[in-house]
């Protein structure tokens with residue numbers, strides 16, 4: 445993964461390498477936007493590629509600010525360099541990465557679209573990654589050589605024609621396959637950013653002995669793979685017997701230090717927060733707002749794949765609730781920077797067995813309580829005390845959003861329906877499809893409204909759930925779409941009988 449000097453783009457990246465890095469723990473919140481004389485002014489029009497080539501460089505930048513200042517729109521003097529190791533604001537609240545929007549606004553929406561489009565499908569380091577093709581909006585100040593990437597992103601936006609027509613009477617239904625990725629889930633999008641930043645910090649001689657996370661399977665898989673690629677130790681806390689075999693073997697194979705702990709995800713999360721506050725281990729869960737900077741690029745990518753047309757709805761399964769906010773942030777940035785003129789309505793879909801956000805929504809946003817989450821086939825979202833609850837509520841309120849839930853039977857049936865149309869989705873995507881089915885039944889989503897369902901992990905991570913379903917081996921579930929194999933003796937007559945029977949049933 446050598447850095448390339450080839451210029452394959454018609455538009456080169458406008459951001460130069462930042463030479464001076466702040467070192468104090470709380471940096472002064474002064475604007476780092478370029479002075480008008482050094483900035484490229486677009487004068488309301490799209491600059492020609494050549495004018496950008498010869499224009500003075502712009503120093504884009506980003507910093508941590510308390511999430512409350514974003515949510516309330518109130519100015520704050522509290523901010524931190526992204527080179528600081530900080531996950532919480534002074535008052536203990538969430539942080540957010542705030543970009544220098546004034547600097548980004550020096551370029552109009554057409555410029556950004558052309559730049560991002562010019563990078564798709566290229567191999568030039570690091571812009572061939574779907575995340576790093578948006579580097580100026582993600583981690584603008586990192587050196588390309590510090591980036592740890594598996595060229596994640598650029599995932600298939602799949603036209604779910606047959607599922608749409610057969611099951612929900614829709615012709616404009618799409619599935620964003622974020623799980624068709626390096627480690628098989630959308631977590632790669634955030635982890636490339638977080639591990640790249642850790643790589644940078646270690647090169648700056650910050651005393652970080654490793655990176656740690658609590659996980660229901662996918663975060664740990666992504667963390668261990670990216671850390672292994674960069675030769676950084678990774679430590680993962682997993683709830684014992686609550687994740688799939690395929691997920692468990694990922695960090696083991698990638699050489700992570702794996703702790704299988706006799707608790708649930710929320711218990712592991714509590715432990716890793718305590719451990720990372722005591723030891724120089726960097727926290728890799730989405731409590732760390734860096735992760736969401738990578739995850740938000742999936743939203744930008746959806747717009748890009750629709751040629752910058754905005755879908756009406758985007759449905760996302762929710763657990764620790766970072767991703768719903770990441771999508772909101774990606775869409776909102778595109779609106780604020782003039783790439784699109786509106787954002788989609790967001791739907792967050794939860795398993796009924798792990799539904800604290802759904803219950804909060806149903807109370808009219810009046811009563812929130814973390815819960816003890818029960819076992820669910822959507823095991824990666826078995827979370828009762830989501831760290832990003834405030835981010836999720838903000839995203840939903842500001843996108844005219846909705847929260848739905850899916851029972852075990854509903855989510856497994858929805859997964860089987862999707863698989864029967866040629867997909868091979870995970871149970872979490874089954875949760876999102878259940879939300880779609882319910883919103884179509886209630887007429888909230890119209891037949892012609894363009895809708896994107898976000899598929900968050902690869903179905904191959906959850907084969908046991910599918911085997912149990914198709915074997916009708918799940919107590920209490922009808923498994924109505926089960927398709928078990930037929931056992932036949934080694935005898936042509938018997939094989940022909942079975943086949944004829946099958947073909948008769950198909951044609952009747």
Ligand SMILES: Cc1ncc(COP(=O)(O)O)c(C=O)c1O
Pocket residue numbers: 629660662663730761762763764765766767768824825870872900901
């Ligand atoms: C496969 C899968 N889908 C959905 C989610 C939910 O994402 P979030 O925790 O950001 O809400 C997770 C992780 O929590 C996941 O691993």
Ligand SMILES: N[C@@H](CCOP(=O)(O)O)C(=O)O
Pocket residue numbers: 657658659660661662663664728729730731763764766824825
């Ligand atoms: N599903 C997640 C749960 C942790 O979420 P995170 O986004 O906060 O890391 C996992 O796969 O571990």
